Amino acid sequence: MSSRRLIVMLSATIAIACGSTRPSDMFPATDLARMTWNEVTSRARGSTVRYAMWAGDEARNRFYQGPAADALRRDLDITLTIVPLADTSDLVSKLMTEKAAGLSRGSVDLVWINGANFRTAKQAGILWGPFVQALPNLQHFDPDAIQHDFGTSTDGLEAPYEQAQFVFAYDTVRIATPPATFAELCSWIHEHPGRFTYPAIPDFTGSSFARHFLLHSGEVPPSAFAERFDAGLYDRVSKPVIEALHAMKPYLWRKGETFPATLAELDRLFVNGEIDFSMNYSPTFASDKIARGEFPASVRTFVPNDGTISDYSFLAIPFNAPNPAGALAVINTFMSPTHAIMRARAMGGLFPLRLDRLSATERDAVEALPRGPATLPLTTLATRRIQDAYAEYVDRFERDWRTEVLQR
Amino acid sequence: MSAVRAATRRVLAVIVVAGCALIPIGTVLVGSIASRWFWPSLLPAELTLRGWNYVVSGSGGIGTAFATSIAVAFVVMALAVALALPAARALALHTFRGKRAVTFTLLLPMLAPPLAAAMGLHAVFLQVGLADSFLGVVLVHLIAAVPYATFVLAGTFSGFDPDWEDQARTLGANSWSVWRRITFPAIAPGLALAAILAFVVSWSQYVLTLLIGGGRVLTVPLVLVAFQRGGDEAVAAALSIVFVAPVLLLFALTAPLFEDA
Amino acid sequence: MLLPALVVAGGTFSLGMFEVLRQSVGLGVPVAGESGPTLSHYAAVLGDREIHAALGLTLWVACISTALSVVCGVGLALGLRHGRRAKRGVNTLLQAPLAIPHLVVALATITVFAQSGLLARAAFALGLIDSPSGFPVLVNDSAGLGIILSYAFKEVPFIALVATTLLARRGDEHDQVARTLGASPWQRFRHVTWPFLAPGVGAAALMIFAYVFSAFETPFLLGQPYPAMLSVVAQQRFMSVDLADRPSAMACALILTVIAAVIVRVYLAAAGPSAGRERPVLF
Numbered sequence: 022m023s024s025r026r027l028i029v030m031l032s033a034t035i036a037i038a039c040g041s042t043r044p045s046d047m048f049p050a051t052d053l054a055r056m057t058w059n060e061v062t063s064r065a066r067g068s069t070v071r072y073a074m075w076a077g078d079e080a081r082n083r084f085y086q087g088p089a090a091d092a093l094r095r096d097l098d099i100t101l102t103i104v105p106l107a108d109t110s111d112l113v114s115k116l117m118t119e120k121a122a123g124l125s126r127g128s129v130d131l132v133w134i135n136g137a138n139f140r141t142a143k144q145a146g147i148l149w150g151p152f153v154q155a156l157p158n159l160q161h162f163d164p165d166a167i168q169h170d171f172g173t174s175t176d177g178l179e180a181p182y183e184q185a186q187f188v189f190a191y192d193t194v195r196i197a198t199p200p201a202t203f204a205e206l207c208s209w210i211h212e213h214p215g216r217f218t219y220p221a222i223p224d225f226t227g228s229s230f231a232r233h234f235l236l237h238s239g240e241v242p243p244s245a246f247a248e249r250f251d252a253g254l255y256d257r258v259s260k261p262v263i264e265a266l267h268a269m270k271p272y273l274w275r276k277g278e279t280f281p282a283t284l285a286e287l288d289r290l291f292v293n294g295e296i297d298f299s300m301n302y303s304p305t306f307a308s309d310k311i312a313r314g315e316f317p318a319s320v321r322t323f324v325p326n327d328g329t330i331s332d333y334s335f336l337a338i339p340f341n342a343p344n345p346a347g348a349l350a351v352i353n354t355f356m357s358p359t360h361a362i363m364r365a366r367a368m369g370g371l372f373p374l375r376l377d378r379l380s381a382t383e384r385d386a387v388e389a390l391p392r393g394p395a396t397l398p399l400t401t402l403a404t405r406r407i408q409d410a411y412a413e414y415v416d417r418f419e420r421d422w423r424t425e426v427l428q429r
Numbered sequence: 430m431s432a433v434r435a436a437t438r439r440v441l442a443v444i445v446v447a448g449c450a451l452i453p454i455g456t457v458l459v460g461s462i463a464s465r466w467f468w469p470s471l472l473p474a475e476l477t478l479r480g481w482n483y484v485v486s487g488s489g490g491i492g493t494a495f496a497t498s499i500a501v502a503f504v505v506m507a508l509a510v511a512l513a514l515p516a517a518r519a520l521a522l523h524t525f526r527g528k529r530a531v532t533f534t535l536l537l538p539m540l541a542p543p544l545a546a547a548m549g550l551h552a553v554f555l556q557v558g559l560a561d562s563f564l565g566v567v568l569v570h571l572i573a574a575v576p577y578a579t580f581v582l583a584g585t586f587s588g589f590d591p592d593w594e595d596q597a598r599t600l601g602a603n604s605w606s607v608w609r610r611i612t613f614p615a616i617a618p619g620l621a622l623a624a625i626l627a628f629v630v631s632w633s634q635y636v637l638t639l640l641i642g643g644g645r646v647l648t649v650p651l652v653l654v655a656f657q658r659g660g661d662e663a664v665a666a667a668l669s670i671v672f673v674a675p676v677l678l679l680f681a682l683t684a685p686l687f688e689d690a
Numbered sequence: 691m692l693l694p695a696l697v698v699a700g701g702t703f704s705l706g707m708f709e710v711l712r713q714s715v716g717l718g719v720p721v722a723g724e725s726g727p728t729l730s731h732y733a734a735v736l737g738d739r740e741i742h743a744a745l746g747l748t749l750w751v752a753c754i755s756t757a758l759s760v761v762c763g764v765g766l767a768l769g770l771r772h773g774r775r776a777k778r779g780v781n782t783l784l785q786a787p788l789a790i791p792h793l794v795v796a797l798a799t800i801t802v803f804a805q806s807g808l809l810a811r812a813a814f815a816l817g818l819i820d821s822p823s824g825f826p827v828l829v830n831d832s833a834g835l836g837i838i839l840s841y842a843f844k845e846v847p848f849i850a851l852v853a854t855t856l857l858a859r860r861g862d863e864h865d866q867v868a869r870t871l872g873a874s875p876w877q878r879f880r881h882v883t884w885p886f887l888a889p890g891v892g893a894a895a896l897m898i899f900a901y902v903f904s905a906f907e908t909p910f911l912l913g914q915p916y917p918a919m920l921s922v923v924a925q926q927r928f929m930s931v932d933l934a935d936r937p938s939a940m941a942c943a944l945i946l947t948v949i950a951a952v953i954v955r956v957y958l959a960a961a962g963p964s965a966g967r968e969r970p971v972l973f
Contacts, residue, residue, distance in 0.1 A: 076490060076655050079483055079664055086488055105490040105647060105655065110929060111639075115560075122555045128645055215823060221915040278832060279914045285660030286830070293468035293806030295822045314464030314475060315660070427916050428739060442769030443783065446850065449843045450786035453798035456808065460801055468806045468822060469814045508698075516695035531692060533958055534700040540900040540957075541950030544921055545943035546706030548928050553709050568702055575699035633791040636906045636925065650793055657797060657911070669794045680789035681782075 046344050047126065053155045061155070062097065064346035069100040071344075072351065073112050074133040076105030080309065084367040089360065097350055104129055109138045116147040116339050127341035130348040134179060134337045136171035136225070140412045142337065143178055149338040149345055151177025156349070158356035161374040162333075166408075169247070170335055173412045179335035182355045183364075184373035185302040186402050187229055187329040188322045190395070195297055199323040203237050206325065207269070214272045216297045220287050221280035221427060222419045229330055230300055231422055234262050236410060237327050246410035255414060259421060267426045280427070292316060302332070304402055305369030308393020321395045328407040333373065358383045365390050372399065454673065460666035480663030484671055490647050491668070497563075498648040501638075502631040504567050509574040509627035510582075510620065516575075517582030517623075522591055539576035546572060547640045554641060561645035569641045570631040577630055578623040585619025625679050632676060707947060714940035731937040741942065743917035751834040751919065752903040755841045756895050762842070763849025764891060768883070770850070771857050784851040787844050796911040799840040803828040829912060834919070836912040845898050852894045853887055860886060889960075896957040904950045920946050 046068065053061075070093075076082055082103070090101040106112055112132055119127055134142060142148050153159060153167075154177055167181045168174055191199050200206040210217045220227030236243040238258045245254065270277025274296050281287045284301065291299040292315065303309075310316035336355065338348045354360055361374050362383065372387055379387065392398070409415075460466075461480050463473035484491055519525075520532065538546070547569055551560065559565035593615075597607045613620075635650040642648070649672050657665040715727040735741050770780055802808045810825035819825050829836035864886075868878045909919035918926070920942060927939035 075659075076652070078659055079656075079661055082490070083483075083488055103490065104645065105652065108929070114929060118552060118555050118560075122552075124555065128561060275827065279830060279916075281830070282913075282915050283658050283660075285658055288660055289804070290806070293822060295468075295806055313479065313661075314477060315662075317465070317467060423916075438769040442766050443780075445766060446770075446783050446787070446847055449847050450783075450790065452802060453787075453790055453795045453843060456798040456801045457794060469811045471808065471811050471815060512695040512698055516692045519692045529958065531696065533954060534696060534703075536958065537947075537951055537954050538699060538703045540897055540954050541904045541947055542901065542906065542921075543703060543706065544904065544906050544925065545710055545947045546703045548924070548940065548943050549706035549709030549711075549713065550702065552713070553705055568698070572699050572703045572706075575695050579695055629789075629791075633793065635793060636910075640928075650791075653793065654911075665797065669797055673790055673794050676791065677786070677789050680785060 046346065047342070048345060050150045050152055050345070053152055056155075058155065058157055061346050061349050065344075065350035066098045068344050068347040069102055070130045070347040070351050071102045071104050071128065072131040072133075073104040073106050073109075073129045075109060076103070080368045084364060088363055088367060089355075092360070092363070093351060093354060097354065099347055099350060101351065109134055110141075113138050113142050113145075113147070116142065116341075117145045119341060120145065120147050125341055126343055127339055128343070129339050130342040130344045131351060132337055132339060133334060135332065135334055137412070137415065139170050139175075139179055139335060139337065140173040143173060143176070147340045148178045149340050149342055149348075150179075152338065152345075152349060153177040153180045156180060156353045156356065158353050161356060161358065161378050163375055167333060169408070169411075171332060171409050171412055171415060175335070179337040180352050180356060181333040181373065182336050182352070182361075183334035184331065184371045185334060186304055186324070186331040186371055186406060187226075187233070187300065187302055188304050188306075188324050188397065188402075190291070190299040190301065190307045190316075190320055190322050191297060192291075192317065192320050194317070194319045195294075200325065202325045202327050203233060207265075210269060210272050213297070215274055215276070217272075218274035218277075218280055218287065218290065218296055219300065220284055221282055222422050224283060226284055226300055226302060227280070228415070228419055228422075229302070231266060231426075232410060232415065232418055233329065234266060235259060235414070235418055236330070236407060238262055243328070243407040243410075246414050247408045248411060250411055250413040255417060259418060263421050263425050266422065267429060270426065288315070303369065304371050305393055305396045307395035309369050311395060312393070316395075318394070322397055324397060324402060324405045326405060328405045330409045331371075331402075331406045332409055362386050362390070369393065369396070371402065454670075454677075457666045457669045457673075460662055461670055463663065463666075477663065480661075480665075480667035483664050484667040490652055491649075494647045494649045494652045495671070497646060498632060498650075501563065501566055501570065501646070501648065502628045505570045505574050505631035506624050506628040508567070509571060509578040510624050512571075512575050513578035513582050513623060513627075514620075517579045518586050520579065521583045521586035522589070535576045535579055538572045539580070542636075543569070543572045544636050544640075547637050551640050559641075561642060563646055566638055566642045566646045566648075567631075569637045570634055573634070573637070574627040574630045577626045581623040581626060582616070582619055585616045585622075589615050621683060625683055629676050629679065707944075710940045710943050710947075714937055714944050716937050731941050735938050735941040735945070738938075740916065740918075740923060741920075744920040744923045744942075745945075747834055747917045748903055748920045751837050751909075752899050754834075755838050755845060755902045756899045758838065758842055759845035759849045759898055760891060760895050762846045764853050764884075764887060766846065766850040767853030767857060768879075770854055780854065781851070784847045784854065787847040788851070790844070792840070792844065792905070793907050793911070795843045796840045796908045799836055799843070799912060800829055803836060803839060805829075830914055832914060832917065834909070834913065837909050837919070840908050840912055841898075841902055845902075848898070849891060849894055852890055856887055856890045857883075893957060893960060896953060896960065900950050900953040900957070903953070904946050 046064065072085070074081070074085065082105075085101070085103055093099045093101050109132065112129065113134075116127070116129075153175070159180070162181050170179060189199065200209050219230045222228045222231065235258065236246060238261070240258050241254065273280075274290065281290060287296075288299050288310070290296045299307075301307075304322060307316055307320050307322045311318050311320060336352045338345055338352075342348055356374075358374055358379055361372060364370070365372055365387075372390070376384060376387065410418075459473070462476050462478065464475040464477035464479070466473035487493075487495070516535075520528070550569060554560040554562075554565045559568065589612075593611050594607050597611050602610070633650065634648070635654060638646060638648050639651055642651070649668065653665060653668045653672055656668060714731055715729065716731060717727055800807070804810070805825045805827060806822040807829070810819065810822055813819045813825060827835075828839065864882050865878055868882050873881070904921055906921045906925060909922050910925070913919055913922055924939050924942035924946060927935040927942065930936075930939075
């Protein structure tokens with residue numbers, strides 16, 4: 022063997038041994054148009070991907086550190102490292118400060134992001150992309166539904182991977198038949214003072230709950246709020262809704278003098294019989310809590326006939342991600358039927374993929390997924406689904422709620 | 430006042446004080462193994478080890494958090510004592526102009542928890558590359574820990590007579606011997622106390638680590654709050670015990686030092 | 691000699707506070723349409739209803755916590771004295787609560803004092819109430835009672851420790867003399883014991899006030915969304931994804947620190963040369 026070959030081999034070995042993320046791993050998103058998917062995967066092989074996600078759920082942590090990470094290592098030789106977050110907005114603030122400080126090489130490759138956080142991130146230009154069009158597994162998702170996140174157009178900057186739908190929970194021991202519509206829920210609240218409440222905005226779920234009243238005002242269909250902001254429409258419709266929410270306060274828990282700050286507090290009130298309803302974005306949350314001994318076995322979920330908001334959870338790549346190829350490969354894997362089925366088995370949740378694009382075996386596996394006693398069937402959830410409002414409606418409504426309902 | 434009444438009063442007082450410690454600990458202990466603990470039961474309907482299993486397995490970042498907490502606290506302890514030693518000596522044994530100002534500068538971060546400073550440091554650290562780093566977190570913990578250590582040691586030094594050192598030196602001992610045989614034994618209890626306090630101050634920090642560590646430097650309080658806000662009470666309670674146990678142990682081991690120092 | 695400690699602790703702190711000042715006047719934060727330092731954020735903060743409520747609540751909680759700790763702590767110390775033999779045991783006992791971090795005490799306070807908490811369940815078992823709403827609101831309430839209670843768990847033993855140490859140092863003679871002269875227990879306390887305790891306990895009380903005023907963890911876990919304590923409001927605005935909130939967050943933080951600094955200044959003037967020696971255990 023010539024000495025030159027030896028040197029080349031040695032350098033290659035050293036280069037490979039010198040760490041899994043080499044400076045040349047970063048590339049601009051515009052390069053994607055020229056790359057094949059195979060090129061992306063081969064760049065990703067052998068690397069480490071740092072995934073920032075909310076860490077307050079034991080099942081989710083266990084799943085991503087266990088089965089999900091194992092599968093990635095086995096199939097793509099990628100090491101998945103979880104960066105636990107107490108709140109995604111922490112990371113968004115950090116990225117914004119990093120961008121302002123000119124930090125070109127960050128510490129996070131992949132982030133689970135939604136709604137308001139996504140909008141802020143997109144506006145601040147702290148996301149890498151667009152990249153979604155390059156992902157082979159995009160075909161498994163409903164193309165219309167993933168164009169918007171909380172009303173902001175995704176523009177290919179974030180990829181869908183989980184789906185959620187707002188549901189209520191109630192205890193069958195205390196309530197035989199839950200209200201069938203939002204209007205009936207209002208009447209119920211008036212007839213049972215002190216037995217209902219919702220988390221204060223800026224809590225995500227509380228905000229969504231209140232927003233349903235805006236979307237279901239009756240004046241216009243919910244879809245009127247989906248595309249773009251119409252100040253006239255907002256002023257016209259929101260005024261009576263805000264007044265109604267304010268008028269509802271005396272009938273709420275603690276006469277509306279205060280609201281629980283988190284879902285954890287709301288659930289505590291629910292479980293201890295201080296209020297009769299809970300709410301959540303995960304349709305399987307009640308079954309999960311029953312299994313963990315946090316809810317009594319008699320709890321069930323329901324969705325009013327008028328329909329509730331459904332949102333996807335998305336994955337995005339920070340502008341200064343050290344390993345964008347790895348992030349892309351991981352995102353694509355998370356969007357695959359195999360992963361989705363594995364995740365549904367481990368964590369519950371709404372199955373986000375299109376059933377018509379699955380193979381027969383996969384479809385059987387989805388149908389065989391254990392649903393839990395308190396979870397509604399997929400078809401029920403699908404027929405009672407409405408699209409979320411455009412981002413600016415959300416903002417204005419949250420602000421008005423805080424000043425006109427909470428502080429008055 | 431009869432002796433009986435005095436004794437009753439003492440017993441009552443002891444019960445109240447014991448309650449101040451036992452109520453939090455006991456509640457959290459039961460909560461860590463409780464399952465289906467709904468109103469109006471005074472005791473959980475079932476017991477479970479789910480919370481403890483999860484914590485002991487170290488998954489969900491708990492193992493890393495624990496290791497990081499210990500590492501940060503140790504470094505903070507060592508640095509705080511090293512910095513505090515000369516400062517305490519100066520404060521206790523010397524008079525100089527500006528002593529008031531110095532005391533003020535050291536007292537403020539101790540009594541006004543440095544949340545505000547951390548908010549400012551967040552941006553500064555980003556520019557110097559200290560954000561999200563172990564060193565950055567250590568530095569910000571030191572803001573609180575150094576004053577504690579300094580004032581404890583200052584108390585110790587105020588009872589120390591430097592004449593002994595002078596005598597030893599005139600007898601021919603070198604600095605190291607003076608330190609080893611005279612100074613160190615005299616201030617050892619206070620030194621240990623200062624070290625422990627610095628350790629515990631760092632160990633208990635939440636918002637400082639949250640702001641400066643930025644998710645990369647994960648400590649036990651951060652994971653604890655994440656689980657508590659996420660509603661998993663069993664895991665949060667088990668984590669709380671893990672969080673409190675080292676502190677209680679350290680205090681128990683050094684209780685006698687509190688009196689001497 | 692002092693330089694290393696001052697530079698590290700004092701310097702870093704000052705650096706942080708300087709940046710806080712900078713951002714509170716609008717510098718260093720990319721907010722659209724603004725340039726140059728401005729006091730508009732301070733004006734906005736001072737006129738903000740939420741801030742008024744926060745200041746009011748924070749002052750209230752700090753005052754009540756301090757007063758409660760002093761009254762109960764001194765009372766406890768008086769009850770605990772005369773046990774010369776048990777002195778070491780008493781001291782250890784008083785230090786146990788001090789060893790538990792505030793974070794954990796706050797979590798336990800929720801479990802015990804909530805309307806559906808342990809105390810309420812005991813009341814239910816005793817037939818005193820028949821539903822959680824019958825139990826008084828002690829946690830997540832508008833007056834910060836839960837916060838005060840949580841601090842009490844640690845600050846009452848702290849004052850008791852300070853008072854006990856002082857009492858042990860002094861001995862009984864003055865009290866005996868007063869008793870033989872026919873003074874009632876209350877007179878003895880007012881004219882003999884309290885004047886002796888006042889300086890040390892007063893200094894410790896000032897420390898507690900400064901700490902409670904600006905601490906974050908406990909009101910974060912036990913407070914209400916509105917009104918919230920000033921440190922929580924500052925942190926919320928800091929963490930807000932809307933960068934326009936950043937200057938107002940900094941303004942709040944500066945106000946907090948300035949008030950705390952004033953208290954510390956008063957404390958220094960009052961405590962004199964023995965400042966800081968009481969081993970504050972405030973974490």
